[in-house]
Amino acid sequence: MSPSEAAPLFFLAVVVILVVVRLVCMVAIKLGQPPVVGEMISGVLLGPSLLGLLLPGVQAALFPDAVRSLLYVGGQIGLVIYMFGAGYEFNLGSIGKSRKSVAAISSAGTLVPLVLGFGVSLVGLNWVGIGKDGVSPVTSMAFVGVALAITAFPMLARIITERGIASTRFGSLALACGALDDVLAWILLAVVLGMHAGSAGPVALALGGGVLFAGLVFVVGRRLLAKAMSSERVSIDQRVLITAMTLFAAAWFTDTIGLYAVFGVFCVGIAFPRIPAADAVLAKIMPIGRIVFLPLFFTYSGLNTRFALLADPKLLTFAVLCVFVAIVGKLGASWGAARLAGEPPAIASRVGVLVNARGLMQLIALNVGLAAGIVSPALFTVLVLVALVTTVMTAPVLSWLDRRDARKGSSEVLLTAEPVPVTGKS
Numbered sequence: 001m002s003p004s005e006a007a008p009l010f011f012l013a014v015v016v017i018l019v020v021v022r023l024v025c026m027v028a029i030k031l032g033q034p035p036v037v038g039e040m041i042s043g044v045l046l047g048p049s050l051l052g053l054l055l056p057g058v059q060a061a062l063f064p065d066a067v068r069s070l071l072y073v074g075g076q077i078g079l080v081i082y083m084f085g086a087g088y089e090f091n092l093g094s095i096g097k098s099r100k101s102v103a104a105i106s107s108a109g110t111l112v113p114l115v116l117g118f119g120v121s122l123v124g125l126n127w128v129g130i131g132k133d134g135v136s137p138v139t140s141m142a143f144v145g146v147a148l149a150i151t152a153f154p155m156l157a158r159i160i161t162e163r164g165i166a167s168t169r170f171g172s173l174a175l176a177c178g179a180l181d182d183v184l185a186w187i188l189l190a191v192v193l194g195m196h197a198g199s200a201g202p203v204a205l206a207l208g209g210g211v212l213f214a215g216l217v218f219v220v221g222r223r224l225l226a227k228a229m230s231s232e233r234v235s236i237d238q239r240v241l242i243t244a245m246t247l248f249a250a251a252w253f254t255d256t257i258g259l260y261a262v263f264g265v266f267c268v269g270i271a272f273p274r275i276p277a278a279d280a281v282l283a284k285i286m287p288i289g290r291i292v293f294l295p296l297f298f299t300y301s302g303l304n305t306r307f308a309l310l311a312d313p314k315l316l317t318f319a320v321l322c323v324f325v326a327i328v329g330k331l332g333a334s335w336g337a338a339r340l341a342g343e344p345p346a347i348a349s350r351v352g353v354l355v356n357a358r359g360l361m362q363l364i365a366l367n368v369g370l371a372a373g374i375v376s377p378a379l380f381t382v383l384v385l386v387a388l389v390t391t392v393m394t395a396p397v398l399s400w401l402d403r404r405d406a407r408k409g410s411s412e413v414l415l416t417a418e419p420v421p422v423t424g425k426s
Contacts, residue, residue: 006066013067014074014296020046021295032395036155036359039295040388043302053308063303075297076261079364080251081289083262086182087269088282089157098173101341105173106180108337109355110149113329114188117145120318120325124379128318132376135196142192143374147366147383148326149188151181152359152391159354159394170347174354177334181355186263189365193258196374209257213264217250217271226273229281239281243272260368301363304370305384306377319382326386327393331356346405350398357394362387 001009021042028038045051052059063071121144122137124130131140156178165171194206228234228242247265254264272278310316331352338348366383369375375383 001064001066006064006070009062009064009067010070013062013071013299014292016062017042017046017295017299018292021298032399033392034155034159034395036152037388037391039298040359040363040391042295043298043300044305044307044384044388045302046299047302047305049302049305049307063299068300068303071296071300071303074293075300076251078289078293078295078297080247080261080265081285082294082360083364084247084265084269084272085282085286085289086153086157087266088272088274088278089153089179089269098176101173101338101343102176102180104337104341105177105334105351105355106184109151109177109181109330109334110184110188112333113148113326114145116325116329117148118142120144120322123321124318124382128312128314128378130315130318130376130379130382132374132379135374139192139196139374140379142188142195143369144322144379144383146185146188146192147358147362147369148322148329148386149181150185150358150361150365151178151330151355152357152361153178153182155357155359155361155391156354159357159398163398170350170354173338173343173347174351177351178355182361185361185365186266189368190258190263192374193260193368193372196372197258206258209253210263213250213253213257214267217267221246221268222271222273225268225271226275229273229275229277236277236280236284239277240284243281243285260371262364262368297367298363301367301384304367304377305381307381307385309378309381310385315378315382319385322382322386323389326358326390327356330390346401349401353394353397353401357391358387359391 021039024042024045025035025038028041029035046059046063048059051062118141121130121141124144125137125140131137153175157175160171160175190206190210197206225242225246229239234242246268250264250268251261252264255261310319334355335348335352338351339345343351362383366375366380366387370380
């Protein structure tokens with residue numbers, strides 16, 4: 001199919017995607033779910049799990065291979081913008097306010113699901129056959145562990161903001177832990193990608209290039225961006241242009257060295273100046289990325305998700321086991337670490353529920369693994385189910401905890417305007 005033939009089909013596919021996403025998001029919001037849940041479900045509905053099952057001819061006409069390639073590129077643009085915003089929301093200062101609790105919760109919430117992921121994937125490799133030809137079992141096991149260790153930090157931030165709990169003890173603590181969890185998970189994912197490369201050259205390129213990139217961004221780039229954003233001689237359009245060029249350059253570089261685009265733009269978001277002029281830039285570029293381009297990523301992910309595979313009793317059992325392990329490993333470990341760090345039960349339980357959501361971040365990791373040739377269709381489907389379940393359960397479980405504590409009269413500690421100092425028992 002030539003570009004001139006693919007272009008009109010791409011435009012039609014985008015229209016269909018955006019309409020379906022808006023409709024499903026409306027239903028999700030009415031059910032008390034964040035919009036990202038509707039976007040994730042929309043991608044699955046447009047894939048072989050529903051549309052391809054009921055109307056295979058329509059799906060084939062809407063999403064031929066040439067259009068899928070364009071959806072991938074459009075989805076990457078959405079991811080670049082979205083992950084830039086996630087980095088911008090990352091607040092290093094929030095980690096320092098509660099170092100003891102943040103360190104304990106993030107360590108447990110990353111290491112425990114990582115280890116459990118190794119164990120459960122060993123079961124999957126030997127019993128179900130979730131591995132992919134040419135991929136070592138250790139690499140597959142490490143990837144599953146990293147996927148289970150991820151937290152959906154941007155979605156977590158959105159839930160906390162929408163519920164008006166950012167100033168509460170558990171809200172600020174969950175934000176700090178979620179951000180640190182994701183940084184640790186992305187570093188571990190880079191290690192797994194290096195393992196898959198199978199030689200010292202790609203690993204050295206990724207690590208050396210990553211260190212060089214971080215140095216340039218945080219030493220040189222931070223100052224240049226601050227100067228460009230604060231200069232009165234630079235118009236808002238010029239600031240948007242500078243930001244876009246910086247993001248795409250960072251995405252190109254980190255993709256080239258084997259760390260993938262999301263790593264680079266996340267770092268740029270962290271280094272971006274926190275001033276009103278920078279806020280205005282984000283207000284310009286974030287809506288188009290989140291509303292128009294990001295749904296293309298969800299649809300591309302949905303086109304690679306085949307829930308019909310779960311008709312196999314063994315794979316379905318393994319999927320349920322993965323969901324259980326993911327919840328116990330993340331929610332349970334984070335709750336336990338918070339209690340050991342001196343947090344009250346009401347705060348520990350809410351922090352555990354919030355950081356347990358995988359959401360978009362796990363989908364990003366899955367697509368990185370898919371592009372690298374690490375993930376099989378069966379494993380991709382199982383881990384998409386994990387992302388959906390752990391994300392969908394967040395809002396209703398939080399609401400249940402609110403009702404429970406309201407009945408017990410123990411909700412006062414949750415309404416603290418400033419974070420409670422962590423010195424022994426709170």
